[in-house]
Amino acid sequence: AQSVAQPEDQVNVAEGNPLTVKCTYSVSGNPYLFWYVQYPNRGLQFLLKYITGDNLVKGSYGFEAEFNKSQTSFHLKKPSALVSDSALYFCAVKYGGSQGNLIFGKGTKLSVKP
Amino acid sequence: NAGVTQTPKFRVLKTGQSMTLLCAQDMNHEYMYWYRQDPGMGLRLIHYSVGEGTTAKGEVPDGYNVSRLKKQNFLLGLESAAPSQTSVYFCASKELNQETQYFGPGTRLLVL
Numbered sequence: 001a002q003s004v005a006q007p008e009d010q011v012n013v014a015e016g017n018p019l020t021v022k023c024t025y026s027v028s029g030n031p032y033l034f035w036y037v038q039y040p041n042r043g044l045q046f047l048l049k050y051i052t053g054d055n056l057v058k059g060s061y062g063f064e065a066e067f068n069k070s071q072t073s074f075h076l077k078k079p080s081a082l083v084s085d086s087a088l089y090f091c092a093v094k095y096g097g098s099q100g101n102l103i104f105g106k107g108t109k110l111s112v113k114p
Numbered sequence: 115n116a117g118v119t120q121t122p123k124f125r126v127l128k129t130g131q132s133m134t135l136l137c138a139q140d141m142n143h144e145y146m147y148w149y150r151q152d153p154g155m156g157l158r159l160i161h162y163s164v165g166e167g168t169t170a171k172g173e174v175p176d177g178y179n180v181s182r183l184k185k186q187n188f189l190l191g192l193e194s195a196a197p198s199q200t201s202v203y204f205c206a207s208k209e210l211n212q213e214t215q216y217f218g219p220g221t222r223l224l225v226l
Contacts, residue, residue: 009154032213034213034214036217041219041220042219042220043118043204043217043218043219043220044157044204044206044217045217046214046215046216049213049214051213090156090157094213101147101159101162101172102157102159102215104156104157104158105156106154106155106156107156
C-alpha cells in the first residue's frame with residue numbers, strides 16, 4: 001500500500017541555520033513525490049516535485065529536496081532558514097496512475113526563531 | 115485569474131443540517147479534488163473528478179456527495195451533517211497532463 005511518513009511533528013531551527021524536514025515513502029513503481037507548504041489560514045502551495053532525473057530538485061523560495069531511492073526518502077532542505085519559512089509542510093506521493101491522486105503525510109510544523 | 119476559489123470561507127451547521135460547498139477554478143483544469151484536513155492527519159481525499167460529468171470516490175467518501183455539472187465547478191454536499199465532519203475542506207485542481215495540484219484557500223466547517 002502507498003504511504004508517506006513525516007516522522008517529526010515539529011522542527012525548530014534558528015534563523016540563518018540550515019533546515020531539514022524529513023519524508024519517507026512507500027509506493028509501488030517509480031515514485032512521484034511532492035512538497036507543499038501551508039501558511040496559517042491559507043491553502044496549500046506547491047514547492048517542488050520529483051518525477052525523474054536529477055536526485056536533487058530545486059523549488060520555490062530557495063527550498064530543495066533530495067530523492068534517495070535506496071532509503072525511500074525525499075527530505076526537504078534549505079541552506080539558510082528565514083523566519084518567514086515558518087509554516088506547515090506536507091510531503092505527498094502520487095498513486096493511481098494518470099489520475100494523479102496524492103497521498104499526503106501528516107505534516108511537519110516548521111518554526112524558525114530569530 | 116483568481117485560480118481556485120471556495121465558497122463559503124466558514125460555516126457553522128447543526129447536526130442533521132445539509133449544505134453545499136462550492137469550488138470554482140478559472141484555469142480550465144480537467145481534474146478537480148475535494149480534501150479534508152484534520153489535525154495530525156494531513157489531507158485526505160474525499161472525492162475527485164477527472165472531467166465534466168464524472169466523479170469518483172477517494173479515501174473518505176462516506177457522508178459526502180459531489181457533482182461536476184460544469185468543468186469549472188466542483189460541488190461537495192453534506193446531506194446530513196455530523197460532528198465528525200467538522201474539518202477544513204480544501205478543493206484542488208490540475209491540468210490533464212501535469213502533476214501539480216493547485217489548492218483553494220479552504221472552507222472551515224463546524225458541525226455542532
